[in-house]
Amino acid sequence: MEDSQAASCFAALAHPVRLRVFRALVVAGAGGLTPGALAQNLVLPAATLSFHLKELMHTGLVLAQRSGRHIHYRAALERMNALLAYLSENCCQGQSCLSPPSLFCNLLEPQHD
Template identity: 60%
Template sequence: MEENAVVRSLLALAQVVRLRVFRALVVAGPDGMTPGALAEALEVPATGLSFHLKELANAGLVSQERQGRNLIYRASFEEMNQLLAFLTENCCQGQACELAGDALQSHRTPSCQRPS
């Protein structure tokens, strides 16, 4: 992943509503969500939501597909995984990483596992 694409992705996620939208779409998985369902689930006005979805789409983090009369938005898992890979590429310079506290246990990436 190119650094400019990383910066675009991080800028898109550096806003509370967009971060919440992206996380909701990740949870929704390949089924995705309509803007109406997102607005209702996140208690966000639909008018502002379209702006945030556009910003996430411009960063490549979400895609949209028309199904009949509905637009379905989905998280781009490939883009998300590329971003995570870029951020953890040089994690601990190739050595096993120790994570601070058990609270981070569920958020470990494969390159940062605690030593066995």
């Protein structure tokens, strides 16, 4: 991940509502959540949620997948892991101080059709 990409991700996550949305999607796992479920869980108006989802999708931290008439949003775990790797790339002067399983999310993302 390049510096500019990481900065965009951090800027998106720097807003409290977007951070709450992203964390809720990480908790939801690979199945993700519909906008209705997200809005209800986070007590957000639909228009506010839509704005913040758009910002998170712009950075690649959130993906949208249509399932029939519904859209499911989910955290882009590969992108999240790339951001974590960016942060820890030179940790401890290049020495391995954290084992990969404890550092990264290993949830499998659903396959795209």
